[in-house]
Amino acid sequence: MTVATKKLSFAEYLQYDDGTDTVYELVKGKLIPMSLGTGKHSGITKFLERGFDDAIAKIVENWTTQRFAVGVRSPRGGRWDTSRIPDIVALPIPQWESLANREAVIEFNEPPPLLVVEVVSKSTQTTDYRSKRSEYAVLEIPEYWIVDPLQDVITVCTLVEGFYDATEFRGEESIISLTFPELALTAAQVLGD
Template identity: 55%
Template structure:
């Protein structure tokens, strides 16, 4: 997704706290991430981007239902609070989040952000665009690993590949999938997905 940094006050270096972020509203429908205490606006995704995320949520929810797991897959509506910097907050909004259903229920009457008092998501997925390539491959990789998220997928339509990152001792080991090779996912070991199918989307 495309992002643009929003300066809350160009004449100061004031930062937005996590508590302020939870209640922030600028009168528009714009969604914001919080990155090192700074608001970052998220623009509308492309149709291809939306098709891929919609397909993944539908497919993952089908697998969750088939296996009877107490999880839920959600598309772009849940924030994940990540440790980053010293005393500065970061909240990312992944394209897809797979989380415990009980934790999702706990968010029904509050802001939909997975704080440190809830379990880390089981899986987060980002669909890469030209403007977010470095962020998705570098910054988010570090942040999600620090949050102890066990599995992270980077879907890259630009290079026609899917990277599955598995958390090992606080860092991710990466396996790249292209064409018709079946994805290997510890979270969903019986999932029958290929990079080709995912990149085609819904």
């Protein structure tokens, strides 16, 4: 659903306040309200965030994962701006700390996050598989997970020469992540099956 307003610049988006608690993505200058999501959606993101945090502790990296807290400014054709808010973002702690006193949006001229995750819902299915996959590849995000409880599949997209190679994981298959090699999770565990 798109909010019926004039198109906004990125600067206007950062200042936008409609007096509600609604969180918006900016897509080609249009405000797109983010739905609250189902309990399963929230459960998946919390489970993954904990799993990533455990894997970070094992590999002793100075990284953090954040749920629904970091925007990623995204290039799109035309003159209107886009800024996505992934379900989970993994990034170095110094980069996270650099967002402390400004809008928590990773800009074009900043290093990309290490990994982003989108959990698919009926309303975001096409966007998660197509638009965001293209946008995140252009931003050179090394790894993009599409967690799809509707089709019981997790697609891990790994950046290779500017494009994503995708590997699907189902059921009891162990998920393979180049970013988190110590992650010991199956698709069924993540999807709550």
